[in-house]
Amino acid sequence: MAEVNKPLYEPNGAAPRLMSFDDILSHVGDLNRWQLMIFLLFSLVVIATSFQNMVIVFVGAIPEHWCAVPELAALPYDVQKNLSIPYEISDEGVLKWSACEVYSERNYTETALLYASGGLDSPLPFLFTDGNQTSCENGWVYDQREGASTFASEWDVVCDKSWLASATGQSLYMLGFLIGCIVFGEISDRKGRKKTFLLTVVILGTACTASAFAPVYPLYIVLRVITGASVAGFYNSAYCYLIENVGSTYRNRCSNAYSMYYGVGCMLLALFAWLVPVWRHLQFGISIWMFILLGYYFLLDESPRWLYAEGKHKECEMVLRKIAAFNRKSYPENVQMILDEKKHQIVTDDGKVREPNVMDTLRTPNMRKKSLIMMYQWFVVSMVYYGLSLNSVNLGSNPYVGFTLASLVEIPAHLVAMYTMKRFGRRLTTSATMLASGISCLVTALPFLHGFSWLIVGLATFGKFSVSITFTVVYLYSAEIYPTVVRNAGVGSNSVFARVGAILAPYISMLGTHYSTVTLPLVIFGLPAVIAGVLAMFLPETKDRVLPETLNNGEQFGRDQRFWQFMPRKVVDPTISEPMATPDPV
Known part of the structure; x- marks a missing residue:
């Protein structure tokens, strides 16, 4: 222990000054050239995440289709449907061709010969009378532009299997994300942000690239689960690296600017999907480039705040000196970090030393x-966000334009979040936007609104806009509430509940497929959102506050917060920590 307490500098015998990590970070630059470089490097992480999260919208899209009749294969599409496909009435009362049934008692060989010889210039009654119908026994015909394909059309994941391409396909990906949040959250807090990031780059690049060559649907889904798990560690480790190494007053703008790249990535994905209509080519193109992120091994050091929290003060000092040089700042000399022991170690009642884990986020009362x-906030915000996205009105007949517009709407949400978090804090912003989203969804169930579809769509769109703001806030909020030693595990455990919400969202949205139950999903989304808005007021405000480092700090943080204290307390010097009392035994 004597070696640990030895001052780092003792020039001319002068006693070293004691400085915390945040004090030193403010000297070497808490938002400067180094942080800008990290922000730009990790912007590619957000874009890659958006690609993998949303690519199933295009590669798994179900194009217009109808039962294949081999005898009619040489005829134009409209003639094939006229001769073999029955009509059906949709829930909205629109007459359309059946996608999953065909007339079974027609002589299609004779029909094809008559058409080829010009004998079908006038209608023949025996060809157009209703007859017995059967499911598609010879596969399907897909109406796609020349050369286009999706895995739904390649593997015939349509009709009674259509749920595999939509709800279940995305839900299993989110299941992988859930697993990744748990596994890689622990790895990140124990082994470091950089090692976790590089490990997930290898796994992610391999899995999502391999999915472009999957010969069958089950293998593709297994690779998607692995992709989802690695995306969780990939994104969360990069996010924590960025947020924990900027000054407290800059975390808001960095978090929101960082999240804006998600919308940019979605818009780029729509462009690439339009330019590359073959799903395997698209999947390969958005995946293979991620291996260049392995070059970050040479560009990144380990997160200095993680090193500080781990008690690795020599390594932390080396990284901080590099940051100072990169920022063209001077490192404060004759200082000793306020770090007397390995902060992540916990001494139990029986005297044993152990590592912190995700259960430490639940062990003491305030934590x-x-x-x-x-x-609960993460569970609800994810369920409502993805649910409203799936349940919202189509913005146009062109899926690429509609997807682009839906992605573009997210950017103003981040701008609003940036302002409200700075002006009103994290706590009030979370509560207000959750309540706004929940109430707007619940209002759609009022009887006198039935028949005003445009108003229901407007309320649902406002609900999505509000919950998009909440989604932006909770990422930053979680990173600030948890102490450094369990920050990634804490954010990861929260994200686990978010994935549970995302898994349920597609199935809840399916309840609104019938015209008579179109507002039912909105009600199901609205009630939990209102409850979440009230519960958010029991959280502590983190605006301009020093991040807690140890479990002791985390337990004491926010104990003085009151429910009716709406506005954040003014902090004269946000770089000065408030004294931390001894918490309940861990």
Whole structure:
């Protein structure tokens, strides 16, 4: 222990000054050239994440299709449908061709010969009378532009298997994300942000590239689960690296600017999907480039705040000196970090030393209260966000334009979030936007609104806009509430509950497929959102506050917060930590 307490500098015998990590970071630059470089490097992480999260919208799209009749294969599409496909009435009362049934008692060989010889210039009654119908026994014909394909059309994931391409396909990806949040959250807090990031780059690049060559649907889905798991560690480790190494007053703008790249990535994905209509080519193109991120091994050091929290003060000092040089700042000399032991170690009642884990976020009263509320916030915000996205009105007949517009709407949400978090803090912004989203969804169930579809669509769109703001806030909020030693595990455990919400969202949205139940999903989304808005007021405000480092700090943080205290307290010097009392035994 004597070696640990030895001052780092003792020039001329002068006693070293004690400085915390945040004090030193403010000297070497807490938002300067180095942080800008990290921000730009990790912007590619957000774009890659958006690609993999949303690519199934295009590669798994179900094009217009109808039962194949081999005898009619040489005829034009409209003639094939006229001769073999029955009509059906949609839930909206629109007459359309059946996608999954065909007339079974027609002589299609004779029909094809008559058409080829010009004998079908006038209608023949025996060809157009209703007859017995059967499911597609010879596969399907897909109406796609020349050369286009999706895995739904390649593997015939349509009709009674259509749920595999939509709800289940995305839900299993989110299941992988859930697993990744748990596994890679622990790895990140134990082994470091950089190692976790590089490990997930290898796994992610391999899995999503291999999915472009999957010969069968089951293998593709297995690779998608692995992709989802690696995306979780990939994104969360990069996010924590960025947020924990900027000054407290800059975390808001960095988090929101960082999240804006998600919308940019979605818009780029729509462009690439339009330019590359073959799903295997698209999947390969958005995946193979990620291997260049392995070059970050040479560009990144380990997160200095993680090194500080781990008690690795020599390594932390080396990285901080590099940051100072990169930012063209001077490193403060004759200082000693306020770090006397390995901060992540915990001494139990029987005297044993152990590593912190995700259960430490629930072990003590105040940490448990904050963690449970934040887990619920993530569950609801994810369920409502993805649910409203799936249940919202189509913005146009062109899927590429509609997807682009839907992605573009997210950018103003981040701008609003940036302002409201700076002006009103994290706590009030989370509560207000959750309540706004929940109430707007619940209002759609009022009886006198039935028949005003445009108003229902408007309310649902406003609900999505509001919950998009909440989604932006909770990422930053979680990173600020949890202490450094369990920050990634805490954010990861929250994200687990978010994935549970995302898994349920497609199935809840399916309840609105019938005209008579179109508002039912909105009601199901609205009630939990209102509850989440009220519970958010029990969380502590983190605006301009020093991030907690140890479990002791985390337990004491926010104990003085009151429910009716709406506006953030003014902090004279946000770089000065408030004294931390001894918490309940861990």
